[in-house]
Amino acid sequence: MKRKIILLITLLLLSYGYSNAQYGPVVSFTYDDGSDTWPALFNVFQEYGFPAVVYINALNWWVNGAGYNAVNTLLEMKAAGWEVSNHTYNHDLGVTETNVSQMKSWLDSHEFPNSGFASPNNDWSHSRVNIVKKYSSYYSRATELPGMSQPFDLYHIERINLTNRDNITTIRTMLDSAVANNKWIIFIAHEFGGTYRTPDDTWYQSDSLLRLVLNAVVERGIPVKSVREVINDFFPPDCVIECSKDSMQFPVLPYFEQPENQAEPPVFNTSVWNEYWHNTTWTDPHLIGSPVVYYNTSNDSLQVMKFHRYVLNGQYDVTATILLKNPGGTYRLYYSFDSTNTAQYNVVVNKNSDVSLGPVTVTNGQFALYTQNADVVSGGAGDVGWAFIKLFAKPLLVNIKVFLEGPYNGSGTMTTTLNTQGLIPKYQPFKKAPWNYLGTEARATFPANVVDWVLIELRSDSTTIVSKRAGLLLSDGSVVDVDGSGPVKFKGISNGNYYVVVRHRNHLAIMTSSAIALSSSSPLYDFTIAQSQAYGTDPLVALPGGGFGMIAGDGNNSTIITASDVTPIITNLNNFAYLDADVNMSAIVTAADVTKIISNLNKSTNVP
Numbered sequence: 001m002k003r004k005i006i007l008l009i010t011l012l013l014l015s016y017g018y019s020n021a022q023y024g025p026v027v028s029f030t031y032d033d034g035s036d037t038w039p040a041l042f043n044v045f046q047e048y049g050f051p052a053v054v055y056i057n058a059l060n061w062w063v064n065g066a067g068y069n070a071v072n073t074l075l076e077m078k079a080a081g082w083e084v085s086n087h088t089y090n091h092d093l094g095v096t097e098t099n100v101s102q103m104k105s106w107l108d109s110h111e112f113p114n115s116g117f118a119s120p121n122n123d124w125s126h127s128r129v130n131i132v133k134k135y136s137s138y139y140s141r142a143t144e145l146p147g148m149s150q151p152f153d154l155y156h157i158e159r160i161n162l163t164n165r166d167n168i169t170t171i172r173t174m175l176d177s178a179v180a181n182n183k184w185i186i187f188i189a190h191e192f193g194g195t196y197r198t199p200d201d202t203w204y205q206s207d208s209l210l211r212l213v214l215n216a217v218v219e220r221g222i223p224v225k226s227v228r229e230v231i232n233d234f235f236p237p238d239c240v241i242e243c244s245k246d247s248m249q250f251p252v253l254p255y256f257e258q259p260e261n262q263a264e265p266p267v268f269n270t271s272v273w274n275e276y277w278h279n280t281t282w283t284d285p286h287l288i289g290s291p292v293v294y295y296n297t298s299n300d301s302l303q304v305m306k307f308h309r310y311v312l313n314g315q316y317d318v319t320a321t322i323l324l325k326n327p328g329g330t331y332r333l334y335y336s337f338d339s340t341n342t343a344q345y346n347v348v349v350n351k352n353s354d355v356s357l358g359p360v361t362v363t364n365g366q367f368a369l370y371t372q373n374a375d376v377v378s379g380g381a382g383d384v385g386w387a388f389i390k391l392f393a394k395p396l397l398v399n400i401k402v403f404l405e406g407p408y409n410g411s412g413t414m415t416t417t418l419n420t421q422g423l424i425p426k427y428q429p430f431k432k433a434p435w436n437y438l439g440t441e442a443r444a445t446f447p448a449n450v451v452d453w454v455l456i457e458l459r460s461d462s463t464t465i466v467s468k469r470a471g472l473l474l475s476d477g478s479v480v481d482v483d484g485s486g487p488v489k490f491k492g493i494s495n496g497n498y499y500v501v502v503r504h505r506n507h508l509a510i511m512t513s514s515a516i517a518l519s520s521s522s523p524l525y526d527f528t529i530a531q532s533q534a535y536g537t538d539p540l541v542a543l544p545g546g547g548f549g550m551i552a553g554d555g556n557n558s559t560i561i562t563a564s565d566v567t568p569i570i571t572n573l574n575n576f577a578y579l580d581a582d583v584n585m586s587a588i589v590t591a592a593d594v595t596k597i598i599s600n601l602n603k604s605t606n607v608p
């Protein structure tokens with residue numbers, strides 16, 4: 001080994017640990033081809049408030065030949081958060097480039113951009129992957145039960161059939177496993193209908209089967225997302241470097257090990273390389289489809305490789321998917337983020353996994369990763385591959401403190417009665433009007449100090465909405481991300497000055513009095529210390545014992561507190577439930593809720 005002792009000591013100090021990627025738990029539902037049963041299917045998902053995915057063919061009889069405008073239904077689906085994606089133009093089983101590109105144009109021209117791809121007839125091969133890469137952001141195929149789509153890469157996402165021959169008992173077990181192991185399950189079917197427990201029915205998904213599964217998902221509080229949204233969570237757009245595709249320095253190429261039967265001297269060929277990798281029997285895990293470059297650890301004369309991508313300046317966390325031919329061995333991989341000391345960092349790997357390469361700050365518009373040889377730590381020489389390198393822009397944080405008048409119990413805390421009574425919904429409650437927020441935020445259980453959901457909105461000026469996200473209000477007034485880990489995260493939003501709006505189901509919305517600086521390390525903004533912290537005239541209510549809070553009483557969500565807010569209280573009097581009419585959030589609607597309304601009568605929100 002050419003590495004020096006002194007370098008090793010430095011590297012040991014700098015080495016990063018594993019960071020196992022968390023893909024879930026999350027569930028997606030997808031439907032192939034096109035069918036006049038889909039409007040009914042859409043209605044069921046609307047009842048539950050969940051999105052799904054459709055993979056369509058423009059020439060399919062439903063899209064072009066149905067007795068009504070199917071495109072309008074697709075647009076309604078899109079408006080409800082559904083993903084409309086590519087299944088080739090005419091269901092071409094050979095997946096020709098013409099077919100994929102034609103359909104991509106159709107989708108783009110009908111306002112369905114950023115489409116993914118699901119292959120007809122489960123077709124999948126490297127040449128087809130290479131075609132799809134040009135037009136679609138991912139490639140998925142179908143498999144039979146049992147299956148899980150984790151681990152996955154962008155070009156080999158597995159969906160599993162869920163049709164009337166399947167038994168809900170099996171599905172419940174799968175969902176339990178998904179929760180226990182943070183997995184992503186994608187269910188596939190074609191048409192909506194038929195009868196649950198019909199043997200051999202691998203095509204239809206009946207109303208009763210779908211509801212059984214959706215109920216099981218709801219019981220477990222598993223988020224339901226489109227495929228695109230899950231991918232965006234884990235493969236940020238424009239921030240994935242595929243190692244064999246992007247910016248490798250040529251001199252290293254001849255050093256790649258060649259497939260068997262290749263002539264000497266070695267000549268690099270992407271498709272051959274892919275084929276070679278995929279044809280191996282390295283099946284742990286199935287990262288089939290990842291373009292990969294790798295080192296053979298018995299060869300210490302490899303040159304430095306540089307991967308780069310043009311990105312926005314900012315702070316990123318970097319992870320890499322590492323593949324080992326010998327998962328029983330342990331290897332040390334060297335890397336750096338600049339060219340001056342290309343073995344500045346190292347990471348030790350002993351299994352196929354995602355590893356954290358640490359944080360990096362990009363200042364010149366280009367992220368670069370330099371990789372060097374891999375050394376054997378134990379287990380003998382072996383092949384070590386870099387598959388994907390992923391940059392995760394550090395999310396913008398909204399770090400605020402706010403009190404709700406309704407549950408405020410003096411001395412700086414709010415009651416958590418809705419939580420202790422088990423009434424807080426597992427899915428964010430702002431999907432309905434007037435908020436119409438489609439976010440997929442969900443939690444199976446709530447920490448004891450959670451008061452309720454709140455909706456956070458970012459505005460670039462006092463009226464222009466940039467982004468929204470649901471968060472959890474804690475009893476001490478802090479607002480945390482749905483993952484419970486800290487301030488509310490906004491992905492894909494650049495650092496800058498924003499107005500922050502806080503909305504609650506039955507309190508008047510508030511906004512910061514001016515645009516405040518937000519970044520990945522935003523300081524606390526405390527709405528509770530003065531009226532002037534919020535926008536407008538008397539936007540807050542003075543709380544008993546000092547401090548200020550959001551004004552309680554808007555049980556009918558009209559942005560103004562009037563006698564009309566008493567009506568839902570009368571309608572729901574003595575009801576024990578999660579009700580907007582319960583403005584003091586005591587878990588039961590009583591005359592005390594009317595008292596709040598009277599004390600705040602005619603007040604309205606100051607949020608423009």
Ligand SMILES: [Zn+2]
Nearest residue numbers: 032033120121
């Ligand atoms: Zn199909």
